[in-house]
Amino acid sequence: MNIEMKEVDAAVVLPIRQKVLREGKPIEMCKMPGDELSSSIHLGLFYENKLAGIATLMVDAHPDFPDLSQLRLRGMAVLPEFQKKQLGKLLIEEAINISQKKHADILWFNARETAIGFYEKFDFSVKGNGFLIEDVGNHFLMYKEL
Numbered sequence: 001m002n003i004e005m006k007e008v009d010a011a012v013v014l015p016i017r018q019k020v021l022r023e024g025k026p027i028e029m030c031k032m033p034g035d036e037l038s039s040s041i042h043l044g045l046f047y048e049n050k051l052a053g054i055a056t057l058m059v060d061a062h063p064d065f066p067d068l069s070q071l072r073l074r075g076m077a078v079l080p081e082f083q084k085k086q087l088g089k090l091l092i093e094e095a096i097n098i099s100q101k102k103h104a105d106i107l108w109f110n111a112r113e114t115a116i117g118f119y120e121k122f123d124f125s126v127k128g129n130g131f132l133i134e135d136v137g138n139h140f141l142m143y144k145e146l
């Protein structure tokens, strides 16, 4: 089994964002502000040379964490046919590693309610109440001190 994690260009992550996170929406809607910044890191996880999972790290400060150095995780997704093979684990662990190397105090993101249990396995905590993101569903702020 050949599994490889690589940094990829923003354009590379768009098809998986579209398929997994924005099903039925145009690819333009899968772009995120900051995608093209040099400080943004797009991770691609290749399973047998096929892109199977993605995650993006961005410099973005959440007002709930004043005075802390922060990175934000966005667009974390594994294609359905590759889920439950520990690929999500590899992606989140790499995101944590990179954040630690960059001396961030906190890694945070807005998690889909359905994924909270996944992130809790890696010691992320929920902060505050849920909120609705239109067309996507209920979300919760989650974070981990590094």
Ligand SMILES: CC(C)(COP(=O)(O)OP(=O)(O)OC[C@H]1O[C@@H](n2cnc3c(N)ncnc32)[C@H](O)[C@@H]1OP(=O)(O)O)[C@@H](O)C(=O)NCCC(=O)NCCS
Pocket (backbone or CB within 6 Å): 020, 021, 076, 077, 078, 079, 082, 083, 084, 085, 086, 087, 088, 089, 090, 110, 111, 112, 114, 115, 116, 117, 118, 121
């Ligand atoms: C959430 C997601 C990234 C997890 O990726 P994955 O490759 O399926 O997860 P893994 O196989 O690495 O799972 C690692 C562990 O988390 C558990 N897990 C996976 N998804 C879970 C979920 N949604 N809720 C609770 N636990 C979950 C697995 O059972 C596994 O547990 P184990 O180590 O005890 O066996 C993936 O299912 C996905 O892309 N889902 C749809 C998009 C999404 O929700 N993205 C997150 C947006 S915030």
